[in-house]
Amino acid sequence: MPVGFYYEKGGVSRAREWAFMKTQWDRVGYRFTDRCVVLRGGYIIGSAKNGVYWKKTLGGRWLLMSSHHMTEETLPAYIDRIRRFKPRFIQGYPPSTAVILARYMREHGIEPISTVKAVLCGSENLYPWQRDLLTEVFGCRVFSWYGNSEQTVLAGECEESTHYHIFPEYGIVELIGRDGRPVRGGPGGRWARWSRPTSPTSSAPSSATAPWTLPRRPEGGPVPAAVPTDTRARGRKGSGLHCDGQRRTPLRDRHEHRYRCVRQR
Incomplete structure (x- = not known):
């Protein structure tokens, strides 16, 4: 059974999202x-x-x-x-x-x-x-x-690099190796899993695939928590909530209806 996402009342979630988006876009002068x-x-x-x-x-x-x-x-x-x-x-x-x-x-x-x-x-x-x-x-x-729609992770490029720099203030990010164990530092992370303490989905984190690493700060750039080494994430691992390694229920993709008319060229 598909599920949706709860946002905080009074526009709190939207205002919070705007603050972080504005911080990102500041890097290109917005x-x-x-x-x-x-x-x-x-x-x-x-x-x-x-x-x-x-x-x-x-x-x-x-x-x-x-x-x-x-x-x-x-x-x-x-x-x-x-x-x-x-x-x-x-x-x-x-x-x-x-x-x-x-x-x-x-x-x-x-x-x-x-x-x-x-x-x-x-x-x-x-x-x-x-x-x-x-x-x-x-x-x-x-x-x-x-x-993502869950508002549990946000990462963007900076002035000096096309790598994604994760905002540690936005959500909790954990790098997971191929063996399923947390990556403590350096290259080798394959899965990124994230959650947010104030989010209803925090106990059931979503994830995405990409080769991730814990890098040094780029010259003139923001301090990153982690960046994917191939400069892009490849989407979530499936479209469901994962609890204790088990996929419990599918997530309703609120963007799904927008792509039904897309033509492949």
């Missing part, structure tokens, strides 16, 4: 007053009748654009609206939405959007060829981070 285009599939905006697939939010600072309507026919209108909005940041949630836009711009010889300072990518793996494409087309830094 400020609350900056304009940002958000490409995501969680919101169906507009229809084929009026040709408007976006809306402003956060006091007009963010332009929320529906990825469900991004097609060969509509992308020129998207690009025109983005240019007129003059954003400093483009957020791809997931990154494949920004990749669709970048691929179209490259194939049609469209000039970069000069106001964009960085592309922010979250919610799925960012592969090297995707990072290269986004960097080439937009001519700016591509910043990636990793989190």
